[in-house]
Amino acid sequence: MASLTADAIVCAVRAHGEHGAILRALTREAGLVAGYVRGGRSRRLRPILMPGNLVALELRARTEDQLAGATAELLASRAPLLAEPLPSAAIDWATSLTAATLPESQSYPMLYDALAGLLDAIGVAPSARQWAAALARYELLLLAELGFGLDLDVCVVTGSANGLAFVSPKSGGAVCEAAAAGYEARLLPLPPFLRGGDPPSTMGDALAGLAITGLFLDRDLLEGRNRELLGVRARLIDRLNRAVA
Template sequence: MQWKEQAFILGTRQHGETSAIVEVLTRSHGRHLGLVKGGRSRKMSAVLQPGNKVIADWWARLDEHLGIFKLEPVDFNASRMMLEPHALYALQLAAAHIRLLPERDPYPALYDIFELLIENSDSELIVGELMVRFEMRLLEAMGFGLDLSKCGATGTRENLKYVSPKTARAICAEAGAPWKDKLLPLPEFLLKKSGRPEGVEDIKNGFLLTGYFLMRNVWNARGIEPPKVRDRFIEMLSRVFEGD
């Protein structure tokens, strides 16, 4: 069995005295692990930093085997992201989310957002927006996607302002007004692929929305704690845009 495609390094761990087991994210083969011989050498250590883009050539005698990676560097993103704390938090959070999904299953939409996140890591606002969209796609991939296409109470597609915590469906301003304190805010930028947040409050509301459903349907359901890096990432974005 063999395949070769572009990948991003997610993490590594030591294997023996000289090798490393490397975890990558690919578009066609999902999150994938493999053995890199000599992965602990100084030369390969620079290549195997999380966030770096590589060409991954994977081979195994049988598909269920761990297999062996040959990795060719494409972009050393890690050296640039080390200068941006928000980018490192975003990378760690995205990796934690991806590990909730089955290994080797492809999730092209998540891969595409991950790639955009790496490419735009110098912009706090864009990284924040992309992470909210990443979490929306994560919920969808896990079978808990939100229905933001129309109002769950009236059927209208106009003036959608809230999301029902019970049904995960959008609610328009008129129908939601009497119960707005019990509904989740719906940032307008999530209603369009090309929509952009107006500021940090839109992003924080986006994280409030995705965080509610991740907590209920994923973390609590699996008996696991939310990644602490998520709170640190949101707090850092708030400090940046509030001028603290």
């Protein structure tokens, strides 16, 4: 019997049968895993199986090909945040994106740590600006981990690491101010925080970072049925924009 015991971040829950649910959750070492939770739609388990929650997960299966049976005990709840429109939209998007794009049973420890940090930031950051930046960094890391990383270290035209101010929507490479002269309208502004600099000083910078990652998520990852997730992200970006107004 295959088994797993690990802390896990709940990413998606889908009804299965009359009372059960299929849980998809991200673990640090085993990556994204799935299991059937008996009674997962019950009054007792629904508050535990909420996206963003941290749970102690146990999976057991007779064979590697069988959907495992799962049990989960609550370690940390995000339920209070789900009552607030902006944090709720952010948690919905981050967990849905993770569940939809990661292959199962492949280890992504950096993504696990980044998602845990993002969820913590949504809960404690004094303003949405801080966690919006963390979300952009998470999306950037997700792209890189899945083979679609952006090259933001040097100018794609000159090879220089100085004066990087834009991103090419075609190549995903950074462009310095000198090389961008006359072509600025065709490029995306590159906020310094996306290259590991200080946190953004304005929500505008955070949104500029999200505009970059959103373009490449749309182009490279969200295909087929996953394209419906773009609506989830659009609602989040709209709420962030209204928070600035």
